[in-house]
Amino acid sequence: MHLYLHIPFCKQACHYCDFHFSTHLKSKADLVTAICQEIELQKDYLPARTLETIYFGGGTPSLLTESELGQIFEAIHRIYQVESDVEITLEANPDDITREKIAELKPFINRLSIGIQSFHEPYLRFMNRAHNAVESEQCVKLAQDSGFENLTIDLIYGMSERLLGIHKSSQDSDEQLWQRDLEMAVALNTPHISAYNLTIEPQTALGNWLKKGKIKPVEEELSARQFEQMISYLNTNGYEQYEISNFARNGHYARHNSSYWKRRPYLGVGPSAHSFNGASRQYNIANNALYIKSIQEENLPFESEILTAFDQVNDYLLTSLRTIWGCDLGVIKEISGIDLLEIQKPYLAAFFENEWIHMSDNVLFLTPKGKLFADRIASDLFLV
Structure with missing residues (x-):
């Protein structure tokens, strides 16, 4: 069985993101308590009681404190058995990765997913990321120096200074800027890389800018060229493309995400989290306050869909x-x-x-x- 926990808090809103999150952290403690209660309420959703993978997504799960993580894992272990080789992944932003933070995380998790997105400073500013290019590089080295060998980083391709209205920072072409990102990712020796094409969703800052003509649409031809460029370079450097957006060295596949692709049942807890039991899907409400209120009343706030x-x-x-x-x-x-x-x-x-x-x-x-x-x-x- 596989468990996903959605932690819907961020320091600031990235301009491309349409996931459910809040930048108001006052309810974080109440929401963690509600997640623990939902784990109890959902204990019979799947017949199996042994967890193969646990995944903290968001949002920004690295905003959780040591005590909040301890509270969640206490609830998990109260309900479930955990396999000895369980994969426990937590998504983190580079600006959260400090030596002290890593020391807090290590007793709980064994895989770190770092949302770098780019090593190019103008792109990071354009996306409204909370970290800079120096932190993009330093956070990976710091995690590795602290003993985290099972790492994955996220990158975004399909970006262009010209299309996004960014002042030209150098004479490098779009492909050259993307090549520098790829070279840095490989040089950092991360065993897993996830790379996603920039998508402009309507209910985001980018969607609003596109509608007003402040930026231009992502060019399919540019994305296709950078996609093929990425495959060629990463394959040459020992990465296997085991899923269209995911590359791994030496079999470091993401076991949790692979379970989705292989139709394995999973439970999702937290606001907006999805669950799948083989015959149906259910979708938790994407509203923090209503989620907390409903869980406090011991009601599960979800809609379900029977799958034909x-x-x-x-x-x-x-x-x-x-x-x-x-x-x-x-x-x-x-x-x-x-x-x-x-x-x-x-x-x-x-x-x-x-x-x-x-x-x-x-x-x-x-x-x-x-x-x-x-x-x-x-x-x-x-x-x-």
């Missing part, structure tokens, strides 16, 4: 095709009774002809060319 066989197949298509494990047609047949090769014959024929996919042992895989069209391929194959 087609829903389950479509979810599986969307996630599995992005991974090195591919989309097992036998799983689709087991879920729905449908032979996808027959039902989606015209689409699949075109994808094979375009060399976007290939098949081995009844499993569909994206080709390097096909990875550029992953979402389109999945949606074309959806059952409706």
Whole structure:
């Protein structure tokens, strides 16, 4: 079983982020107590009581104090058994990573996910990140020097000083700036790198600026070039692209995230957290005050959705095709009774002809060319 905990607090709002969070920290203690209560209230959501992975996401979980982490883990251990080799990940911002903070975290977690996003100062300022370029580099070294070997960092590509209206900081091209980020990530010797294309969501500062014409849309051609540039460079330097946005050295896959891609059941606690038990999904309310109030009244504040066989197949298509494990047609047949090769014959024929996919042992895989069209391929194959 897998447990996700959403910690919905940040020091400041990043201009690209549309996740649920609050910059008002006064309710943090009450919310931690509510999360502990929800762990108790949700104890029967999944039949298994042994945790393989625990993931603190957000928001900014590194804002949790040592005592707050202790409170949460006390609740976890009261309800669940924890495997001896459990993966426990906590997301952190570089400006939170100090020697003292690491000492607080080490008794609780064994994997640190650092939201660097860029090593380029103008991009960090544009995104309204709370850290600077020097901290981007120093925080990784500090974590490693303190004994954290299992690290992952987040990067964002598809950015352009020209498109974002940033004053040109150098004569370097967009690709050269991205190359410098990649080289720094590799030089830091992090075993895992997650890299995401910049997406401008409507309910964000970037979305508002785009609407007002202050910035230009992200160019698909630029993103595609930087995506291929990233794959080539990271592969050359020993990283395996085991999911479209995730690269690992020496098998350092993210076990928690891999469970999502493999349709494993998981429980999500905290405001806006999602849960999946194989047959349904549920979504906690994305409102801190209402979440706390409801939990205090011993009510679970969620909406649920019963997944049809087609829903389950479509979810599986969307996630599995992005991974090195591919989309097992036998799983689709087991879920729905449908032979996808027959039902989606015209689409699949075109994808094979375009060399976007290939098949081995009844499993569909994206080709390097096909990875550029992953979402389109999945949606074309959806059952409706």
